[in-house]
Amino acid sequence: MEVLILLIEDNDTIRENIEEILTLENFKVITANNGITGVALAKKYLPDLIICDILMSGLDGYEVLTQLKNDPQIPSIPVIFSTSKFENSDKERALALGVKRYLVKPFDLPTLMECINDCFP
Structure with missing residues (x-):
């Protein structure tokens, strides 16, 4: 699959690095x-x-998630937040x-893969 x-x-730089890592992981x-x-690509x-x-101009990660969750045309897609925000309150909100x-x-490949694998039981 x-x-x-x-x-x-x-x-x-971060986007290109993560894209390359994920591509190498097939x-x-x-x-x-x-x-x-x-949001447009998700739809x-x-x-x-x-x-x-999370921290982006325009729509931040919270707003992206809210738009996706409120769109009946989009099935439930697992979301991983990748962020420099490490406060417990940020994590709890997410x-x-x-x-x-x-x-x-920053995170390493094993941590990223663990998060991805968690999304596919």
Whole structure:
């Protein structure tokens, strides 16, 4: 089964690095450099998983998640937040909104893969 991952990340270097890692791990990856594009791509491609930064201009990760959860045309897609926000209150807010995993940057490949594998029981 080919897994399609939508990566929403506004930092070009981080986005390109994660995309390369995921591609080498045999995932199909589509990317967006902002939340608005990310929501549009999610609606168009209905990915199996979304990895989304929180701190972005325009739509931040919380707003992306809210839009996706409130759209009846989009099935329940697991979301991993990838962020530099490490406060417990940030993590609690994300989990309350339905994020599957909360990944604090910087992270290594085993941690990323553990989070991805958690999304596919």
